[in-house]
Amino acid sequence: MYPVIRGVSYVLVHTPDMVLHNGTTQTLERETNSDSEYLKVIRNHLRSYDDVIAYPVNQTYIGNIEPEELANLERPWFNKKVENANRYGKFGEIMPEDEFYGLIKSCDVFDLVRLEKSFTQNLKIKFENSNYLKELSNRLGEGSELEEINKLVENGVAEGLYLDDKLVGCVKRAHEFDINLSAHVITENLAVKASGVLAALHIIEKANINKEDIDYIIECSEEACGDMNQRGGGNFAKAIGEIAGLKNATGCDVRGFCAGPTHALLYASTLIQSKVFKNVLVVAGGATAKLGMNGRDHVKKGMPIMEDVLGGFAILVSENDGVNPVVRTDSVGKHSIGAGASPQAVIEAIVAQPLERLNLKFTDVDKYAPEMQNPEVTEPAGAGDVPTQNYKMIAALAVKKGQLERSQINEFVKKHGYVGYAPTQGHVPSGVPILGFAREKMLKGEMNRVMIVGKGSLFLARMTNLFDGISYLIEKNSGIYEDKKELITKDEVKKMVAEALKDFASHLLDE
Amino acid sequence: MILKGRKVIAIGDRDGIPGPAIEECAKSAGAEVVFASTECFV
Numbered sequence: 001m002y003p004v005i006r007g008v009s010y011v012l013v014h015t016p017d018m019v020l021h022n023g024t025t026q027t028l029e030r031e032t033n034s035d036s037e038y039l040k041v042i043r044n045h046l047r048s049y050d051d052v053i054a055y056p057v058n059q060t061y062i063g064n065i066e067p068e069e070l071a072n073l074e075r076p077w078f079n080k081k082v083e084n085a086n087r088y089g090k091f092g093e094i095m096p097e098d099e100f101y102g103l104i105k106s107c108d109v110f111d112l113v114r115l116e117k118s119f120t121q122n123l124k125i126k127f128e129n130s131n132y133l134k135e136l137s138n139r140l141g142e143g144s145e146l147e148e149i150n151k152l153v154e155n156g157v158a159e160g161l162y163l164d165d166k167l168v169g170c171v172k173r174a175h176e177f178d179i180n181l182s183a184h185v186i187t188e189n190l191a192v193k194a195s196g197v198l199a200a201l202h203i204i205e206k207a208n209i210n211k212e213d214i215d216y217i218i219e220c221s222e223e224a225c226g227d228m229n230q231r232g233g234g235n236f237a238k239a240i241g242e243i244a245g246l247k248n249a250t251g252c253d254v255r256g257f258c259a260g261p262t263h264a265l266l267y268a269s270t271l272i273q274s275k276v277f278k279n280v281l282v283v284a285g286g287a288t289a290k291l292g293m294n295g296r297d298h299v300k301k302g303m304p305i306m307e308d309v310l311g312g313f314a315i316l317v318s319e320n321d322g323v324n325p326v327v328r329t330d331s332v333g334k335h336s337i338g339a340g341a342s343p344q345a346v347i348e349a350i351v352a353q354p355l356e357r358l359n360l361k362f363t364d365v366d367k368y369a370p371e372m373q374n375p376e377v378t379e380p381a382g383a384g385d386v387p388t389q390n391y392k393m394i395a396a397l398a399v400k401k402g403q404l405e406r407s408q409i410n411e412f413v414k415k416h417g418y419v420g421y422a423p424t425q426g427h428v429p430s431g432v433p434i435l436g437f438a439r440e441k442m443l444k445g446e447m448n449r450v451m452i453v454g455k456g457s458l459f460l461a462r463m464t465n466l467f468d469g470i471s472y473l474i475e476k477n478s479g480i481y482e483d484k485k486e487l488i489t490k491d492e493v494k495k496m497v498a499e500a501l502k503d504f505a506s507h508l509l510d511e
Numbered sequence: 512m513i514l515k516g517r518k519v520i521a522i523g524d525r526d527g528i529p530g531p532a533i534e535e536c537a538k539s540a541g542a543e544v545v546f547a548s549t550e551c552f553v
Contacts, residue, residue, distance in 0.1 A: 258553070341529045341549070371526070373553050383552035386526050424553050457525050457551030467525050467549065 003272035004324035004477060006279070006316040007207025008436045010061050011092040011198045012423065013100045013310040014053075015191075015291060016046040017162040022187060023291035023307070038296050043165070045295075047304045049096045054081035057374050058309065060421040062089030063436055067418040077376055078304055091436045092202045094309070099126055099133070101161050101169055103194040104187075106139040107243050108171075112186055114152065115161070115169035117143035132201045135245065144169075159183035178228040188288050189225045193239050195312040196221070196285030200244040203281065203314035214316075215277035217241045217251030220264035221284040222426045224255075240283055249281070257461075258371055258430045259468045260284070261313075262454025265432065266472060268317040269327040280317045286310025286425050293424060294381035306377045311425035313432060322480030325442040328473040331358055335455075335469035347397045350453055350469040358473075362398035365416060365473070369434035370394075370453040372422040386429075390453070391417035430454045435474065442476040449475045515541030523549040 020026055020042065029036055052058060056073055059065045059082050073080060087094050095103070102123035105113045115123070120143030127137035149170045152158035158170035171190060175181035196219060204211055219237035226233035237251030254264040261284060268280035288310065295305045320326065333354035339345050355362060370390035378386055395412040398404040404412055418437075422429035431452035441447035456468040519542040523530030534547040 257551075342532050343528065371553065378553060381552065383524070384527070386553055389526050426553075429553070455525065459549060460551055465549070467551075 001273070001320040002326035002328060003269045003317050004320050004326050005435055005439050005474065006209070006318040006321070006324050007203050008316075008439060009092045009199050009202035009206050009314045010063065010089075010433065010436060011195060011202060011312045012052075012058055012061060012094045013097070013195055013198070013286060013312075014047075014049050014094060014308060015097050015100060015288070015310055016305075016308050017097060017165065018191070018288050018310075019046065019292040019295070019305055019308050021160065021162060022184075022191075022288035023293065023295070024289045025292050025295050038299055041299060042292075042295065042305065045299050045303070045305045047308055051081070051304070052309060053087055053094050054083075054085040056080055056082050057376065057421050058094055059085055059089065061091075061311070061423070061433065062094060063091035064089040067421060067437060070421055071419045075376065076303075078306065091206065092199065092313075093132075095198060098123065098163055098168075099130075100191075100194060100310075101163070102127060102140055103133070103136070103198060104161070104171070104190045105141070105169070106133075106136040107190055107194045107197055107239075109242075110174060112172045112174055113169065113190065114144040114149050114158070114172070115140070116146045116149060116167075119143065119163075119168045131205075132198070136243070157183065159187045161187075175227070180227050180231055189223055189236075191288045191310060192221050192223045192225075192285035193236055193243070194285065195310045196236060196240040196283050196314075197243045199285070199312040199314040200240055200246070200281065200283050203283075203316055204244070207316040209279065209316060209318075211245045212248050214241075214246045214249045214279045214281050216268075216271060216280045217246065217249050218264045218268055218280065218282050219251065219253045219284060220255070220260040220282060220427060222255065222257060222260065222287055223289075236285070237283070240285070241281075246281070251281075256454070256468060257456035257458060258427055259454035259456030259470055260427045261430045261432045262452055262470050262472075265315060265317065265327070265452070266329070266332065266470065268315070269329050272317050272319055273329055278319055281314060282317065283312075283314040284427055285312045286423075286428070290425055294377060294383075297381040298377075301380045303380060306374070307424055309423050309425075311423040311428035313428060315432065315435060320477070320480070323443070323477055325439050325474050326477050328358075328475055331473040333469075333471040335467075337466065341467070343393050344397065344400075346455075346469055347393050350471040351394050351451065352397055352401065354471060354473070362394065362401070362403050363412075363416070365449050365451045366447045367418060367434060367438065367450045368394055368416055368453060369418070369431040369438075369450055371420075371429045371431065371455060372418065372433045373420045373424050373429045374422060375420050377424050378420075385420065387417060387420040388413060430456075431471075438474060442474075445476070447476065449473055513540075517542050519544045521547040523547070525549055525551050526553075
């Protein structure tokens, strides 16, 4: 039986100070051009927490606004505010930076994170009042003196954690010489871990599952944790599960750049379908390196720094319950090594071929979910509207296959696509942001089928010039059904053997 | 733009036209492609 998507959670973390201190665009600018105009004005372009919560795109990501509603909202979106915007949504939340530092501290099991005393006391109150963080409040400790934190940062053995530009804590290096355990890398990895934990805590509630029932965790972000002898040894999966309290789970990390989550969800699905496990959690935290990645262009165009949030998500894949949407593991499309790199070859391999195999038309898929980047982030930097570009390529191939008129391309894009509403956090936009809304609509009977399309820029690691693509369908559950292959009785087996022998005997007689 | 006899650097986009495809077009128009790659802008 096909596995099901039992639940989904999406989280954002507003991290304006981490944009300045941890985003690679900004850290490189400080290293190479410390007097730059960009660095002088960047602080004036940082959004407040209230603005980030009220941003319609962020409200869509956490589930408070439907993508259709966002599409109807005239752009630019960044100067529009959702009235009475809520920090929490049906899929997750938008966490403020101070609480995130507390979460980072809670995730530190090697005594590397120091938070200032009074800051820690304030955080304790906030944690104890939060449904999600209450269980972690005792991990905050009592806090450290600011003087000690200052000293660690000034001596270069720790990376500062700032709030409104004021030092409130630090992350110490975990080794004197190993750059993989430097303060910068440890901060980056603890941020992945902490935002992954947040997504995991949310899905426990959203999917209504006991923590003890999760058997396996697959983490699929883009960072690498390890040391100088095994740079990407891992693993975030078990580290996240430990803090989230998933005591009966083990797990591993899966990587594939932006296609990572699509691969991870497929692996989770096959583990369920093959009955190895009953409940598999796919989870990913956010990338501090990508904060403010296109900041120069945003500032140049008088916009706020749009990449001021970390993103995360969690997907719970479980045994077929006859209710939740199924992952069609027989619908996998893949961009194989020899497939060729032209846009036509790619869409042919990952969209057209699986549809043809299942006798489906391009228009039989309600929505396609390629990378779902917010176009308001990418367009000012010249990267265009990524989801729309992908929808157009899919539509163009449908025209070439004679399934669509050329004049219907724009209509196809509107009908079978969603506007991008995911942060440009690398792996986060990779198809999976659609699962929350798609699952809901399928449960209500308003949608039948979506296709997740993951694409990964493997060439960035300079090991191959190839990129990657993988896809599959998620469908409305048709109800509990029997797996006939598993319900064959002994009598049926005897009958089949008898028929085969009879057939064999008739061949002998013919000869 | 006439590309014949010109040197070209081709930067393709993973979600658009890949570098090798631009390279082939530029070559067929008589350009010398000195560097071509596909990049990711997201």
